[in-house]
Amino acid sequence: MAESTSLQKKRSGYKIRVEPRLDVPPAWYPLLVSLGAIVFALFLGGILISFAGGDPIRSYQHIAKASFGDIGVLSDTIVKATPILLVALACSVAFRMKLWNIGAEGQFIMGAFGASAIVLAPVLSEETPRWLYLTVMALAGMGMGAIWGFIPGYLKAKLNVNEIISTLMLNYIAVAWVNFWIFGVWSEGGFQMSPKFPNVAWLPRLAEYAKEIPIFRGLTTHAGLLIGIVAAIILWLIVYRSRWGYEIRLIGDNAQAAKYAGINITSNIIYVMMLSGALAGLGGMSEVSGVVHRLQTAPIAAGYGFTGIIVAWLAKLNPLVIVVVSVLFGALILAGREIQPSGVPKMIQGIILVSLIASDFLLRYRVRIVRADAEE
């Protein structure tokens, strides 16, 4: 009896059916799917590496070692992750409201400019207490970023100018603007960079505390990380626990419903673009003050603004998840260079991205394997 039914099963065959999910999957399910997607991507990447003549297992071991292997490289990973973190936070809040701010790059650069201007103008004397000096630099960076967010926000709100185009164009203007200052006014001996900042303008690094805690010797992780984590927590509270955040989420999900609930969409567009710009600008400040220590285009305009877009999406716009994803991206950028300056590591990054984004499908649809004869 049992035999005959199993035989029949074989004969009739199976069918794969895809149906939309009508319920909410349990909380662990999205995490499992994402992990699965990364494992799948690493598997594909392994095939790629072996085609390129490498040993996949050893390569991955090397990547892991070069980014998380010891405290020194871990610190470097975090330094790379810090600007990505702040920029991704900036993107996430704009995207939450379906404002496609791809100008985080420009807002980041303008933030770096604003913070540098405090040092180079100079606005404050070097005798100013360090905490005050750095606070003013951070505010200047956020202010410049907010202005760079306000412009497209205002144009969008009042004149319905497409923010994708305006933010993209403002990126180029930001680079040109900084170049103008470092090629001329603030040029150090004709080089395309400003003079080095005095110590008072440096965000504290772990290495500074090596006397008290020997293990911190040589570690370049700076206070920008702390700023980023605090910003992430505050942003999480704003988005999920504040009245304003509720308005942002409502507008983002259904602008008509927001209007129906009596929410002013126009002013929210401007405010959110300014918040987004301010966060990116803070990232720029953290980078000049914590890493570069001078105003210079190449290390500032390094494409963090665009990496931030990807990180924000992968983290599903959740500020706390962005912290984790930023560190993973910092690791990929750092360790990738260990294998090949460009090429294979970039390709693996790309594969991971595509796999993660494609895995979203599994969250919205259920794939069922059914017996062909079970068809109704």
Place this chain on the structure above:
Amino acid sequence: MTQTIPPTPDAPFAVEMRGIVKRFPGVLANDHVDFELRAGEIHALLGENGAGKSTLMNVLAGLYRQEAGIIKVKGKPVEFHSPRDAIKSGIGMIHQHFMLVPSQTVTENVLLGLDDPRFFMRLPEYDAKVAAVGERFGLKVDPRAKIWQLSVGEQQRVELLKMLYRGANVLIMDEPTAVLAPTEIEGLFDILRSMVAQGKSVIFISHKLQEVTAIADRVSVLRRGVATATSVPSRGATRQELARLMVGRDVVFALEKKPGNPGKIVLEVKDIHADNDKGLPALRGFSLNVRAGEIVGVAGVAGNGQSELSQVIASMRKCKQGQVILNSESLTNHNTLFGIQHGMAYVPEDRNHVGSAPNLSVTDNVIMKKYRQPPISHAGMLDMSAAEKLARELKQAYDIIVPNVSTPVRLLSGGNLQRVILAREISGLPNFMVAVQPTRGLDVGAIEGVHRLLMAQRESGAGVLLISEELEELLSLSDRVYVIYEGKSMGEVKVGGVEPDESLIETIGLMMTGTPLDQIQKEGVGANG
């Protein structure tokens, strides 16, 4: 208006449809419908929204497949798998929403999808061909004009031209006058007459009796998917007869209605004028008032300004002239928040796109109008546990079937989503509520639930404005009914008992199709027949 072409009762059939059945999930859109069209006639297809007119014609135009029944063209049975097959048999449909490419010229649009010309466009040559077809039927359009430069009436002519160029003999026009200005309607009628004079046949879908009696030779009427009249000569038919065939008279259920106790006026709308999304006038001097403790209905065929009326009252649309007064305070052109703060509840027509945020949770959706004050928020921060508590209470009280309140509302059924919206609106203790089509698309049980909630509002002393296309719903719930037609009020009728009499329905039917109440009373209509 005089008919230039005499009716042709003996002309051969251009199209015959027999026993057409078409089902949609939960709806029998066409229930064994017969339809016949003779060569050289203008045949009107009359019916309310949702009566199945468009479905029937979409079957004929090859967009839908019928589940049963046969179609014959010039006496020969045909099977259409696509609109392409239909046009090969000479049947072309002009939809309400034009299918034109705005950046291309008239000629380019006419040629779109045709095999000729094959490769090089050779536009001047085809411009002449298109112009020649236009000339023959009196369709004045410049073939080189770009679509975006043309008025709506001209665009409609391009659609006609497209079908005529493809050799269509039967033209189906889906509510062609809905988008036109009155002067353009005359022009369209002239074109239709010149087309039938040259042997074409026209099916004219409409719900406006005046137009039907003005242009059509014969009329068929659909109601709830059933043909209530087939091929009646429009000359002999009275408007009352047609109105009754179209609107029907069966009230399916009666709700227990306690005698009303109307109080002071809560809402007053005075002489408002407003445009629709296309910038055409939708409301032309409409006025009404609603008292505390009564339900006031607004009846009318869809698209006569009902949506715009509700939007103006809820401050979601600007009005150009007139006033909206809520509790003796002017709301006119304030923002939406002002109305909310003054005790207005609004159940919008579109529960998915206006009334709710689909990806947000039940909790987030029920606090939409309460998140600004305690207990939901303090000093700018939300108290999520208070919000969830409210959501759970409403889920219990309003019987919202959902596993938990953090479920996104897109996963809710239509009836449940409507309960979420009503729970939100009613729990704000409004003194006035506008409800637009609150039961559209719901099943019988859910409809009854919504009706009970509206009645409870009336009994608790709130004023309710119920805008609906369901006449039965209006008659069983309302104390008074206004009828709206082309943005104007056709008058106001009192609805007395539970069982409305036939003459009342007939009167409303006439008003819905454009006859003002005072004119009906003057002509002494209202007795049976």
